[in-house]
Amino acid sequence: MYFSKLFIPTLRDNPSDAEIVSHRLMLRGGYIRKVAAGIYSFLPLGLRVLYKVEQIIREEMNTAGAQEVRLPALQPSELWEETGRWAQYGKELMRVKDRHNRDFCLGPTHEEVITDLIRNEVRSYKQLPLNLYQIQTKFRDEIRPRFGLMRGREFVMKDAYSFDADIEEAKATYQGMYETYQRIFKRVGLDFRAVEADAGMIGGSSSHEFMVLAETGEDDIASCSLCDYAANVERAELLQLEGFKKTDHEEAEAMCAVTTPGKKSVEEVCEFLKLEATALLKTLLFLADDRIVAVLVRGDHEVNEIKLRHQLAVTELVLADKETVKRVTKGPSGYSGPVALKDIEILADYSVAAMPAAVIGANQKDTHYIQAIAGRDFNVDTYADLRNAVAGDSCPRCREALVIDRGIEVGHVFMLGTKYSEAMQASFLDQNGKDKPFVMGCYGIGVSRIMAAAIEQNHDERGMIWPISIAPFAVEVIPVQEKKEAVLTAAKTIYTALTKQGIETLFEDRKERAGVKFNDADLLGIPFQVVVGQKNLEQGLVELKDRRTGEKTCIPIDEVEAFLLEKCRCQ
Numbered sequence: 001m002y003f004s005k006l007f008i009p010t011l012r013d014n015p016s017d018a019e020i021v022s023h024r025l026m027l028r029g030g031y032i033r034k035v036a037a038g039i040y041s042f043l044p045l046g047l048r049v050l051y052k053v054e055q056i057i058r059e060e061m062n063t064a065g066a067q068e069v070r071l072p073a074l075q076p077s078e079l080w081e082e083t084g085r086w087a088q089y090g091k092e093l094m095r096v097k098d099r100h101n102r103d104f105c106l107g108p109t110h111e112e113v114i115t116d117l118i119r120n121e122v123r124s125y126k127q128l129p130l131n132l133y134q135i136q137t138k139f140r141d142e143i144r145p146r147f148g149l150m151r152g153r154e155f156v157m158k159d160a161y162s163f164d165a166d167i168e169e170a171k172a173t174y175q176g177m178y179e180t181y182q183r184i185f186k187r188v189g190l191d192f193r194a195v196e197a198d199a200g201m202i203g204g205s206s207s208h209e210f211m212v213l214a215e216t217g218e219d220d221i222a223s224c225s226l227c228d229y230a231a232n233v234e235r236a237e238l239l240q241l242e243g244f245k246k247t248d249h250e251e252a253e254a255m256c257a258v259t260t261p262g263k264k265s266v267e268e269v270c271e272f273l274k275l276e277a278t279a280l281l282k283t284l285l286f287l288a289d290d291r292i293v294a295v296l297v298r299g300d301h302e303v304n305e306i307k308l309r310h311q312l313a314v315t316e317l318v319l320a321d322k323e324t325v326k327r328v329t330k331g332p333s334g335y336s337g338p339v340a341l342k343d344i345e346i347l348a349d350y351s352v353a354a355m356p357a358a359v360i361g362a363n364q365k366d367t368h369y370i371q372a373i374a375g376r377d378f379n380v381d382t383y384a385d386l387r388n389a390v391a392g393d394s395c396p397r398c399r400e401a402l403v404i405d406r407g408i409e410v411g412h413v414f415m416l417g418t419k420y421s422e423a424m425q426a427s428f429l430d431q432n433g434k435d436k437p438f439v440m441g442c443y444g445i446g447v448s449r450i451m452a453a454a455i456e457q458n459h460d461e462r463g464m465i466w467p468i469s470i471a472p473f474a475v476e477v478i479p480v481q482e483k484k485e486a487v488l489t490a491a492k493t494i495y496t497a498l499t500k501q502g503i504e505t506l507f508e509d510r511k512e513r514a515g516v517k518f519n520d521a522d523l524l525g526i527p528f529q530v531v532v533g534q535k536n537l538e539q540g541l542v543e544l545k546d547r548r549t550g551e552k553t554c555i556p557i558d559e560v561e562a563f564l565l566e567k568c569r570c571q
């Protein structure tokens with residue numbers, strides 16, 4: 001392809017609204033353009049990368065025995081009513097009405113549609129197992145669309161759904177998909193890790209996320225420094241601490257009130273009382289379905305709402321507003337504490353029981369209590385694992401210290417069990433002629449997010465550095481001083497030869513200064529650059545630059561083809 005003919009609108013300056021490097025570079029390199037918040041157009045280079053990622057996924061899914069289908073993006077509300085998700089999914093679901101005022105949504109995921117298809121078409125165990133997938137645009141009205149392709153409101157996903165006759169077979173399918181995902185992410189060239197995850201809105205009993213390790217990731221991953229345990233912090237189990245026992249408070253000092261004028265936050269109170277956050281106890285009030293509960297965690301810990309939701313067995317969980325706090329605690333927000341919270345359930349994280357004595361809010365303006373002891377000064381109904389893991393917590397498997405890394409979730413596999421098949425009465429006849437619900441699994445990959453994640457892991461100050469498997473082109477041929485006839489002819493000959501060999505090559509034929517061409521080449525991130533210049537040419541040489549290492553080698557012109565064929569093959 002000729003550069004001058006391709007639509008590659010590069011930008012010289014950094015776009016001001018792009019916060020992370022992948023977003024900045026894709027805009028600057030003319031890969032994508034923004035249409036509205038979380039909505040992007042893919043331009044020719046961006047689309048080439050997207051197709052490469054899709055193709056790798058397709059090949060691996062087909063090899064694993066899955067079959068490609070294409071389900072509609074527009075889905076009738078009736079199907080979602082059957083599983084209860086029309087109400088549950090909340091504002092993230094993009095809802096639309098047709099001309100007859102009937103409700104539809106733009107699919108954020110396809111469990112309902114696929115389960116409906118299978119219940120209508122599959123009657124017998126002889127038709128199982130089945131694993132169907134699609135690569136398609138999904139719609140989610142994300143509360144904070146950001147970071148370009150990383151968190152869009154419209155994005156490309158690969159989603160697969162498996163149907164098995166029993167749990168054993170479903171587990172084997174799940175394991176097969178887990179291994180397929182390992183192969184996909186390896187081929188895409190990502191440094192990733194599979195971690196235990198929460199099954200979230202989709203539900204089900206077991207799930208793993210595939211995380212790309214990167215500072216800009218929105219997820220925290222807890223992994224053991226000794227064994228191979230790794231989990232999303234949302235999910236990482238925390239054990240009851242060794243010190244878990246009701247503190248012996250016989251001879252402990254009595255609780256007393258201290259003035260803390262205007263000090264509400266943990267930081268403010270700690271600074272004022274000259275204490276560490278570990279000496280404080282935070283009290284948070286939540287509205288859980290239709291009841292109010294108080295949750296206690298140590299000052300340096302964060303409540304994990306997923307664990308709390310599981311513990312309480314509720315679907316809706318939100319922090320109580322100021323008015324509710326006032327009504328329940330009879331004090332202003334910011335000074336809440338567990339003393340005298342008589343009529344509501346009080347839950348505390350395991351670590352609270354190991355605190356000797358704590359500073360707590362006194363439910364009065366500008367006041368805290370010190371020397372407060374659980375069981376003596378206030379009641380705790382339930383102790384449970386209710387917080388996010390932090391660095392240094394004990395691994396639930398081997399008790400070694402956990403470390404925390406940032407990660408970008410690029411894939412997610414779920415064991416769904418019979419959650420959807422039961423809700424939608426999707427069943428088949430087994431060997432004994434008995435009616436049984438399908439055992440399902442579902443498997444997602446963020447196709448467009450992979451592009452962003454790949455750049456987060458592969459870039460330098462000059463631009464993108466694509467892994468060759470998903471690069472828009474493998475080689476860029478750059479003639480300099482192209483007014484010299486010989487230079488242009490030699491460059492064209494190399495371009496033609498490489499293209500003939502099936503090496504995807506971009507020919508930089510623009511009438512630009514050499515500096516501009518080099519800068520743009522580095523920005524676009526094509527793995528190999530072949531620079532054809534007069535001086536080298538006189539000696540029968542061209543310069544070959546490896547974009548990743550920056551290494552430049554002069555090689556004889558007639559060896560370029562073989563050299564690059566070899567390079568493209570082994571990367």
Ligand code: ATP
Nearest residue numbers: 149150151152155157409410411412444445446449
């Ligand atoms: P997240 O926690 O990041 O919102 P999710 O758990 O909601 O992700 P899934 O429902 O498992 O995501 O979707 C499958 C995959 O689709 C995810 O692993 C992720 O790679 C991708 N994905 C999800 N939401 C978005 C989005 N808003 N923009 C781009 N990709 C997304």
Ligand code: MG
Nearest residue numbers: 092140142200
């Ligand atoms: Mg999400």
